[in-house]
Amino acid sequence: MSDNVCLSSDLWPEILKRVPAKDVGRCCCVCKSWNTLIKSPSFITAHIGFAQTHLFFRHVTLTPSFKEEHFTHFADEAHHRCDLGYPPVKTWLSHFRVVGSVSGLICLSDDLYANPEKETIVLWNPVVSRYVNLSRPRVVGKKCERVIGFGFDSKKNDYKVVHLSYNVSEKPCFNVTPPKARVYSVRERAWKSISADYVHCCVLDYYWSQCFVNGAIHWLAYEKGKNHGFSNNALLLFDVESERFKKMKFPEALRETCPLLLSVF
Numbered sequence: 344m345s346d347n348v349c350l351s352s353d354l355w356p357e358i359l360k361r362v363p364a365k366d367v368g369r370c371c372c373v374c375k376s377w378n379t380l381i382k383s384p385s386f387i388t389a390h391i392g393f394a395q396t397h398l399f400f401r402h403v404t405l406t407p408s409f410k411e412e413h414f415t416h417f418a419d420e421a422h423h424r425c426d427l428g429y430p431p432v433k434t435w436l437s438h439f440r441v442v443g444s445v446s447g448l449i450c451l452s453d454d455l456y457a458n459p460e461k462e463t464i465v466l467w468n469p470v471v472s473r474y475v476n477l478s479r480p481r482v483v484g485k486k487c488e489r490v491i492g493f494g495f496d497s498k499k500n501d502y503k504v505v506h507l508s509y510n511v512s513e514k515p516c517f518n519v520t521p522p523k524a525r526v527y528s529v530r531e532r533a534w535k536s537i538s539a540d541y542v543h544c545c546v547l548d549y550y551w552s553q554c555f556v557n558g559a560i561h562w563l564a565y566e567k568g569k570n571h572g573f574s575n576n577a578l579l580l581f582d583v584e585s586e587r588f589k590k591m592k593f594p595e596a597l598r599e600t601c602p603l604l605l606s607v608f
Contacts, residue, residue: 356380360390368470382471384500387447390470430467430474439465443493443553443560448502450493464491464504466529480506480525480534490522490546492553492560494583502529503583505560509545526586542588544577554605558583563603564590576603 350358359367359381367390371378380386430451432439439451442464451465467474492505504527510520524539544564554561564579575598578591597603 352376356386356389360386368472371471382473387468387470390447430465432463432465432474432476439463442491442504443555445493445495445502445555450491450504452491454489454491462489464506464527466502466504475529477504477527478534480508480527490562492555492562492581494555494558494560494581496583497558498584499530501531503527505581505583506534507539507542507546524588537586539588542579542590544579544590546579554607555583556607561591561605563605576600 355377359370359377362370367381371381439453442450442452444450447468447470449467449469451467453463462479464477464479465474466477488509490507490509492507493502494505495502506525506527507522508525509522521539521542524537524542525534526537527534544566546562546564560581560583562579562581564577566575566577576593577598578593580589580591581587582589592598
């Protein structure tokens with residue numbers, strides 16, 4: 344009797360989705376069929392769904408003579424540390440910020456204080472060590488504030504990046520002019536302009552966190568208050584599937600509280 348044991352191809356996805364993230368990335372090198380399987384959207388979704396909740400950290404060390412930046416996650420109950428490295432992308436600024444993460448795909452940007460003409464947005468999958476450096480959205484003028492969001496369209500199986508740019512050439516704190524809105528589709532690999540005519544609130548603190556919940560990207564926003572300043576807090580939502588904006592009011596106790604941060608538990 345032969346010692347070789349052949350497993351059904353249907354079993355490999357069930358086995359591999361139980362493998363830790365760092366190790367499953369190495370499995371891409373075993374054979375072409377595994378490489379195709381592991382990089383498929385259906386497997387990535389299954390692997391994320393099966394995995395336990397994990398912590399994700401970004402480490403930055405900045406000194407005059409030394410700079411180091413890397414990402415780490417803790418993926419099990421024993422809190423074993425796994426260094427994820429860093430995508431080899433040159434950035435205009437000294438480091439990236441994490442915009443958001445959906446199903447294992449991470450959106451990075453160096454938009455913090457950056458010139459719009461030099462802005463870099465990267466989508467990175469640390470498990471398979473692949474990244475995409477997005478083309479820059481067309482922004483007219485350097486005097487603008489940019490806001491970025493990241494989400495997933497489950498109907499089209501498509502990741503999308505939303506880019507809002509507010510004209511701040513004159514009195515930005517009193518400007519309620521709707522922003523210019525653009526959406527990048529990973530499937531189509533292109534930006535397109537969409538309507539934001541009904542967005543009469545400002546997301547000025549673009550470095551604050553965004554959240555992707557129930558198919559919508561959420562940002563902290565500000566409405567014009569009684570004294571013509573932005574004193575009323577609100578949530579600006581973007582439905583990733585329909586590509587439409589809507590606004591959600593805060594509870595009365597939080598409408599004038601500042602600062603606030605968004606997070607998902």
